[in-house]
Amino acid sequence: MTHSPGYGTPDANDTPGTRDAGGIPQYYLGVDGGGTKTLAIVVDAQGQERGRGLAGGANYNAVGLDQAIQHIHAAVEQAAHAAGCRLPLHKAWLGLAGVDRPYDYEALLPLLRSLAERVHMTNDADLVLSALEETVGVVLIAGTGSIALGRDARGTSRRAGGWGHVIGDEGSGYEMGRLGLQAAVRAVDGRGPRTTLLQVFMERWRLDNANDIVGYVYADEDKAKIARLATDVLTAARAGDEVAETIVRHAADELALAVSAVSNALDFPQRIPLALGGGLLLHNPDFRAQVLHLIRQQQPIGEVVLVEEPALSAARAIIR
Amino acid sequence: MTHSPGYGTPDANDTPGTRDAGGIPQYYLGVDGGGTKTLAIVVDAQGQERGRGLAGGANYNAVGLDQAIQHIHAAVEQAAHAAGCRLPLHKAWLGLAGVDRPYDYEALLPLLRSLAERVHMTNDADLVLSALEETVGVVLIAGTGSIALGRDARGTSRRAGGWGHVIGDEGSGYEMGRLGLQAAVRAVDGRGPRTTLLQVFMERWRLDNANDIVGYVYADEDKAKIARLATDVLTAARAGDEVAETIVRHAADELALAVSAVSNALDFPQRIPLALGGGLLLHNPDFRAQVLHLIRQQQPIGEVVLVEEPALSAARAIIR
Numbered sequence: 001m002t003h004s005p006g007y008g009t010p011d012a013n014d015t016p017g018t019r020d021a022g023g024i025p026q027y028y029l030g031v032d033g034g035g036t037k038t039l040a041i042v043v044d045a046q047g048q049e050r051g052r053g054l055a056g057g058a059n060y061n062a063v064g065l066d067q068a069i070q071h072i073h074a075a076v077e078q079a080a081h082a083a084g085c086r087l088p089l090h091k092a093w094l095g096l097a098g099v100d101r102p103y104d105y106e107a108l109l110p111l112l113r114s115l116a117e118r119v120h121m122t123n124d125a126d127l128v129l130s131a132l133e134e135t136v137g138v139v140l141i142a143g144t145g146s147i148a149l150g151r152d153a154r155g156t157s158r159r160a161g162g163w164g165h166v167i168g169d170e171g172s173g174y175e176m177g178r179l180g181l182q183a184a185v186r187a188v189d190g191r192g193p194r195t196t197l198l199q200v201f202m203e204r205w206r207l208d209n210a211n212d213i214v215g216y217v218y219a220d221e222d223k224a225k226i227a228r229l230a231t232d233v234l235t236a237a238r239a240g241d242e243v244a245e246t247i248v249r250h251a252a253d254e255l256a257l258a259v260s261a262v263s264n265a266l267d268f269p270q271r272i273p274l275a276l277g278g279g280l281l282l283h284n285p286d287f288r289a290q291v292l293h294l295i296r297q298q299q300p301i302g303e304v305v306l307v308e309e310p311a312l313s314a315a316r317a318i319i320r
Numbered sequence: 321m322t323h324s325p326g327y328g329t330p331d332a333n334d335t336p337g338t339r340d341a342g343g344i345p346q347y348y349l350g351v352d353g354g355g356t357k358t359l360a361i362v363v364d365a366q367g368q369e370r371g372r373g374l375a376g377g378a379n380y381n382a383v384g385l386d387q388a389i390q391h392i393h394a395a396v397e398q399a400a401h402a403a404g405c406r407l408p409l410h411k412a413w414l415g416l417a418g419v420d421r422p423y424d425y426e427a428l429l430p431l432l433r434s435l436a437e438r439v440h441m442t443n444d445a446d447l448v449l450s451a452l453e454e455t456v457g458v459v460l461i462a463g464t465g466s467i468a469l470g471r472d473a474r475g476t477s478r479r480a481g482g483w484g485h486v487i488g489d490e491g492s493g494y495e496m497g498r499l500g501l502q503a504a505v506r507a508v509d510g511r512g513p514r515t516t517l518l519q520v521f522m523e524r525w526r527l528d529n530a531n532d533i534v535g536y537v538y539a540d541e542d543k544a545k546i547a548r549l550a551t552d553v554l555t556a557a558r559a560g561d562e563v564a565e566t567i568v569r570h571a572a573d574e575l576a577l578a579v580s581a582v583s584n585a586l587d588f589p590q591r592i593p594l595a596l597g598g599g600l601l602l603h604n605p606d607f608r609a610q611v612l613h614l615i616r617q618q619q620p621i622g623e624v625v626l627v628e629e630p631a632l633s634a635a636r637a638i639i640r
Contacts, residue, residue, distance in 0.1 A: 061535075100531065160509035166537055166546075167501040181487040189480035190581040191490075211420065215381075217486055221541075226486075261510040 027085045029092035029116055030315030033058025033072055034124055036224075039311045040075035042083040047316040050085070053078025058124075059097035060108065069111045072096070076115050092116035093314035095127030120318065125149055125162060127310040128277040130317035137273030137302075138266075140259050140291075142251075142280040144227040146172035148258035152266040160261040165223050171254035173280040177229030179247045180236075185213060187243075195243035200232045227280075234284055248287065255281075256294035263299055271302030282306055347405045349412035349436055350635030353378025353392055354444055356544075359631045360395035362403040367636040370405070373398025378444075379418035380428065389431045392416070396435050412436035413634035415447030440638065445469055445482060447630040448597040450637035457593030457622075458586075460579050460611075462571075462600040464547040466492035468578035472586040480581040481574075485543050491574035493600040497549030499567045500556075505533060507563075515563035520552045547600075554604055568607065575601075576614035583619055591622030602626055 025044060032039045038058040042051045055075035060068035072094070080087055092115050099108065100123055113119055125147050128139040138150040146169050147162030161168055169175050184201055186192030188210045198210060205216050217226070236244035263272055274295070281288050295301055307313055346365045351358065358378040362371045375395035380388035392414070400407055412435050419428065420443055433439055445467050448459040458470040466489050467482030481488055489495050504521055506512030508530045518530060525536050537546070556564035583592055594615070601608050615621055627633055 061538075160511050163502075163505045163534060164538055167498060167505055167533070178487060182483075185483045185487055189578070190585055191480050191577050213487070214483055218381075218484055257511050258509070265510055 025085070026090040027080070027083060028315045028318050029076060029079070029089045029094075030127070030130070030311035030313065030318075031058075031072060031076060031092065031094040031096070032124055032127055032309075032311035032314070033068070033075075033094065033096040035059045035062055035097050038071045038075040039309075040072075040079040041309070041311040041315050042079045042085065042089065043312070043315040043319070044083075045319060047319055049312060049315075051079045051082025052311075053080075053082065057097075060104075061098040065107060065111075068096075068098075069108070072112060073115070087115055089116040091118045091318045092120065093127065093130065093318050094119060094121045095124040095310060095314060096121065097124045099123050118318075124310070125159075126151075126157075127314050128275050128307045130310065130314040131275045131305045131307040132273045135317065137268075137275060138259055138263050139275045139277065139307075140255060140281065140295075141277040142172050142255055142291075143278030144172060144174050144224050145169045146175070146255065146258070146278070146280075148255070148262045150262040150266050150268075150272075152268055154267060156266055158262050158265045160258040171251040171258065173227035173230035173278075174223050175254075176233050176247055176251050176280070177226040179250070180229050180233040180244065181213065181217065181226065183243045183247065185210070193243055196236050196239070196241045197233065197244055200236060201229060204229065204232060230280055231284075234287055238286065248290070252287065252290045252294055255291045256298060259295050260298045271300045273302045273305070275305045275307050277307045277310060282308060345405070346410040347400070347403060348635045348638050349396060349399070349409045349414075350447070350450070350631035350633065350638075351378075351392060351396060351412065351414045351416070352444055352447055352629075352631035352634070353388070353395075353414065353416040355379045355382055355417050358391045358395040359629075360392075360399040361629070361631040361635050362399045362405065362409065363632070363635040363639070364403075365639060367639055369632060369635075371399045371402025372631075373400075373402065378416050380416075380424075381418040385427060385431075388416075388418075389428070392432060393435070407435055409436040411438045411638045412440065413447065413450065413638050414439060414441045415444040415630060415634060416441065417444045419443050438638075444630070445479075446471075446477075447634050448595050448627045450630065450634040451595045451625045451627045452593045452623075455637065457588075457595060458579055458583050459595045459597065459627075460575060460601065460615075461597040462492050462575055462611075463598030464492060464494050464544050465489045466495070466575065466578070466598070466600075468575070468582045470582040470586050470588075470592075472588055474587060476586055478582050478585045480578040491571040491578065493547035493550035493598075494543050495574075496553050496567055496571050496600070497546040499570070500549055500553040500564065501533065501537065501546065503563045503567065505530070513563055516556050516559070516561045517553065517564055520556060521549060524549065524552060550600055551604075554607055558606065568610070572607065572610045572614055575611045576618060579615050580618045591620045593622045593625070595625045595627050597627045597630060602628060 028043050030041050036057045038055045040053045044050050053075040055071040057063045058068045058072050129135040136153050140148045149159040151157045165174050180197050184198040187194050187198050233244050237248040348363050351360045356377045358375045360373045364370050373395040375391040377383045378388045378392050449455040456473050460468045469479040471477045485494050500517050504518040507514050553564050557568040
């Protein structure tokens with residue numbers, strides 16, 4: 001998946017900020033607009049955080065254009081207020097879920113130009129690239145969903161995964177939880193081996209009867225609820241449950257495969273800089289080590305950056 | 321999964337109909353209440369169809385209790401009107417999606433007793449058992465969803481599968497379509513082998529760009545839309561596409577596994593009567609043959625009945 005030219009690099013046609021000469025402080029904005037929440041962070045010219053704001057989801061395909069724009073403005077205004085500054089800020093990097101094709105930019109950009117003198121917009125996953133020097137390298141994100149993406153020194157971009165929970169999300173928390181549930185009910189039916197996961201999930205969800213799993217799963221469309229079970233799958237795997245081990249190994253294989261699909265399609269000279277994001281990778285050191293081990297078996301990896309707050313990385317990246 | 325005692329057999333405590341003596345014609349009702357539509361069929365004492373009626377979905381977990389009851393009554397009244405008879409009918413077998421636990425029966429039965437002098441209620445999947453003599457044997461259903469269930473001569477019931485599209489539905493049309501789509505986008509990413517499925521699905525959905533698959537998949541929660549792609553996967557497999565062949569083989573394996581999980585848990589003397597239902601099995605003879613071949617490798621199968629209209633089979637079964 002190659003990005004539309006012109007959207008890939010934040011710094012191509014930047015000119016020095018006009019307010020700089022008068023000694024007025026310059027503020028930089030990073031916005032991480034995900035499916036369920038939008039985080040805006042304002043930093044000063046030294047990269048120090050000065051304010052942050054939080055609002056609802058920014059994926060306009062999910063919440064509608066008006067709502068998405070409203071959430072982004074609310075988060076940014078809150079962050080600017082906390083920083084004691086006014087809009088427009090000097091420069092902004094907006095990373096928004098659902099932004100992929102040229103018409104996404106055409107729909108959103110005009111409604112967000114007022115936030116900063118220079119607005120750079122990308123998909124929210126691309127935001128994690130901001131943690132890498134020159135935004136060159138490979139990003140691997142595994143939280144509720146999963147995606148790998150990369151950008152080489154020529155500015156060519158590439159993605160693997162990120163096709164959502166129905167036909168993608170391999171190696172994500174959602175898939176790990178879903179496969180855990182599937183294995184549990186297969187054990188109930190006698191279609192699969194026994195696993196401790198059945199009891200673990202029933203306790204987690206406070207269910208008395210295995211058949212109640214159906215009601216709980218389909219009560220809503222809450223993907224995060226299923227993704228949270230990934231922690232239980234990882235724990236069961238560490239405790240030696242073979243079914244859980246298989247699921248965890250599958251996830252690690254899939255994430256490493258996504259990274260190699262991206263890096264094979266791009267032109268990297270030697271060791272590839274790697275940035276990791278998403279709760280599944282950030283908060284599970286054993287699993288992260290397992291994934292990194294598999295990635296290193298396939299290609300030489302340079303620095304590995306853990307990106308806890310892509311909005312902060314992005315706000316700092318655009319100072320340069 | 322063992323059924324609550326008392327609901328498994330339609331004929332345990334039946335007494336002869338009271339109207340029979342006066343020479344008034346006896347009418348029998350079968351209702352197939354699925355997730356999206358309810359079909360009611362009225363037959364006479366000779367098993368001849370006399371009328372049918374169609375209404376919306378009858379799964380009260382999905383459409384709500386009032387709506388489900390309304391749809392069932394509407395379908396039955398339409399069928400009775402076409403048959404030229406009045407409610408209550410003599411006997412009825414209502415097979416309703418979402419009916420599984422004792423409280424499901426408690427919620428629905430009082431609101432449906434007025435349909436017939438004797439009302440037998442089961443899950444809609446159990447309805448297919450009506451096509452087997454004495455309702456003894458194994459049922460395998462693969463349409464949009466999938467499930468296997470069985471009942472032995474002692475009246476013990478057992479199920480495998482039927483856990484829905486998120487954590488179950490192995491071997492169903494939905495899973496076949498979903499895995500086809502997943503394979504197609506993995507090919508796009510360079511994470512999986514090339515497959516003709518990508519082009520086939522894009523033509524089927526009239527998409528110009530592979531990335532538009534995401535928008536199409538997530539535009540709604542239409543599982544039937546994805547299940548319809550199963551036909552394309554079967555066609556591609558017959559044409560020699562290895563990716564499609566793998567998906568089809570997986571589906572056949574899963575369906576055979578569900579049957580053996582059910583039959584292993586029940587007590588069948590020799591050859592097991594088998595009833596097949598659902599569009600994927602009924603309308604694809606090659607695939608059906610592949611599944612039957614796998615089942616026969618594991619256990620001796622007796623008569624194989626294709627059940628096109630479970631409501632009709634059920635209406636006829638309760639005459640006995």
